[in-house]
Amino acid sequence: MKGISMRRASRSGVAALAVAGLVSSLGAVALLAAPSANAVGTINDVVINEVESNGDATNGDWIELYNNNPTDSVSLNGAVLTDNDNSHVVTISGTIAPHGYATFQTDASGPQGDFGLGGADAARLYASAAAVGGTPVSSYTWATHASTTYGRFPNGTGPFVTTTASTHNGPNSYAGSVNPSPAALLNKIKINEVESSGDAVNGNWIELTNVTGAAIDVSGAILSDNNNGHIFTIPASTTIPAGGYKAFVVQDAAEVGAFGLGDVDSARLFVAGTVDLATATPVDSFSWNTHSPKTYGRVPNGSGAFTNTAAATFGTANGSAATPPSLAGNVVINEVESNNDSTNGDWVELYNKSGVSQVIAGAAISDADNTHVFGIPATTPALAPGAYRAFRVDDPAVDGSFGLGNVESARLFNAGTINIATATPVDSYSWTSHATTTYGRIPNGTGAFTTTSAGTFGSANN
Missing domain, CATH: 2.60.40 (Immunoglobulin-like)
Incomplete structure (x- = not known):
């Protein structure tokens, strides 16, 4: 189950926050230079740039927007922000300057918004309330609260990273590499068994094992196949005990980033916070060219090479290896x-x-x-x-x-x-x-x- 923070009942409102680069439609003083007075850019120039889901002491939960248009301002009138619940809507307004920022609080009782952002949630921008449920103009989904905020680096165009500090309504702060080191799980958590052809009970799944003598929290870690766009995020509060096993049904549509495993495919594990799988180093991986008659699993568990197993062992230790019947000569x-x-x-x-x-x-x-x-x-x-x-x-x-x-x-x-x-x-x-x-x-x-x-x-x- 996705971990979601307590939320208040949703209520649509009008969020017109006067901030640097934003002209409020509710009578705030105009902050833009004269050439920006006509908002001739389009809403498609605007992206979600930073998200605070865990409530900072001053501004609560908020979503920051950025205008990628270098010369034209964009009208936000009638656009809406939501989380992963289509009934949670805050209607925004105002004008965002070229390469400007506009930030909206979502959990303030009143016109600014009235829903909180959860630990496993999403921020979505739509052109209008009527468009909610369709394809958003911009969106970002996360599995756990960031220690600071999640923000794009570089601003407006880059992938989301955990920022070094919250920068409400300003350029994001980041001083590290885009992808975290796999060291947190390296040689501690191993891919142990893979079901790629879909068993009757659990479908497609990937099993992990903890090869250490202490429990390890794998919340937010990422499972993927050979497609860098397929990102299954391990739910919050997921711990694998010492020497234990945990299997994840990666095609479960109820989880974040569900996908199926193919006959020519891979299973890959990345640490939490990985934002670009194409350039990241996986914690562990396994690739195959055909479906196994049962499953592919390590024998011995956690350390051996992958082989065909005699039977699937979802979330438990692998049994003996099996040699499928050979057709050679027949x-x-x-x-x-x-x-x-x-x-x-x-x-x-x-x-x-x-x-x-x-x-x-x-x-x-x-x-x-x-x-x-x-x-x-x-x-x-x-x-x-x-x-x-x-x-x-x-x-x-x-x-x-x-x-x-x-x-x-x-x-x-x-x-x-x-x-x-x-x-x-x-x-x-x-x-x-x-x-x-x-x-x-x-x-x-x-x-x-x-x-x-x-x-x-x-x-x-x-």
């Missing part, structure tokens, strides 16, 4: 269509040349690019002896889709292959030009590849 690539047939697109056909059924669910098909991985769906039935099954690999509706080129390869990997770049494929075939029909084995399953007389999707080659 299942082969039997036919390839690389030039997009009119019915099935680009496809790769498999054939079971063994005398027993083979579990192919979770196995992976790739081309020559190690980032192109089509995972055979978990619901795929076992492949019977002497049976064929073809998979379209360029269907945009399917996770991991890719097209096959005219100078290309088709490769098959076992389920649970962590890194296909270093793994030996079960089977493969490469070509230097599209076939006029398809490339297929003659005889089926054992022969060399040749140009077929016609494509035979999911059946014996012609």
Whole structure:
């Protein structure tokens, strides 16, 4: 649950605060030079620049705006500020000067506003009350109160950082690097287990373990996948006991920054306060190329290499490692269509040349690019002896889709292959030009590849 401070009942008001760079619509003395009298900039020039959520002694909770327009002032009349609750609205007014600041208190009883900002909350700017709930002009979300304030550095354009001091209605104060050092959690908290294909109870999740002898507070730490825009913030008041485990459902829409994990993806942990994942050093990370049949987990816990586990252990110690069934010598690539047939697109056909059924669910098909991985769906039935099954690999509706080129390869990997770049494929075939029909084995399953007389999707080659 998100930690949110006690709030008063919401009440829309008119916040017209006379501050440096702001002309109040409620009769305050004009503070702008004559060229700024006409507000010809647009509200889209304005951003949220600094936020005080924990109530400073003088101004309470407040949201500061900044005008990025270097030459034109902007009218704020009718614009509104909200937190993460659409019913909490304060209507603002006035004019903000070029590269000027305007700050509005949100928790003052009266026209200035009447709601507090929480420890896990958001500040949002909308062009009008009617726009609330849509895409804000500017916004910032946080998971815990800052020790000072959260503010942009540089002002107006930079990422939000924890400031060195509150600067109500003025340039932000910051003297450190944008990203904090990972030292607070380094070699103390480890990613221990990952579920990327979604278990029936918890969906996609990442488990952390505390490898030290004392409890560690991980509030505000960030979990991400391989997308720097995916930021799942660990809720406030989250502690992992000494030697303990804690799993986080990263696709839970009720939490801040939910996202899903893919078949070619990563799990990364960053310390609280990290603002730019692209340049930050993660505390710990793990990457994979295919979904695991169960989960990927460290064996031994907290220190071992990641491997396929025998069973998922959400929030508890990992059990034994497991070796997924190998298809080597049993299942082969039997036919390839690389030039997009009119019915099935680009496809790769498999054939079971063994005398027993083979579990192919979770196995992976790739081309020559190690980032192109089509995972055979978990619901795929076992492949019977002497049976064929073809998979379209360029269907945009399917996770991991890719097209096959005219100078290309088709490769098959076992389920649970962590890194296909270093793994030996079960089977493969490469070509230097599209076939006029398809490339297929003659005889089926054992022969060399040749140009077929016609494509035979999911059946014996012609």
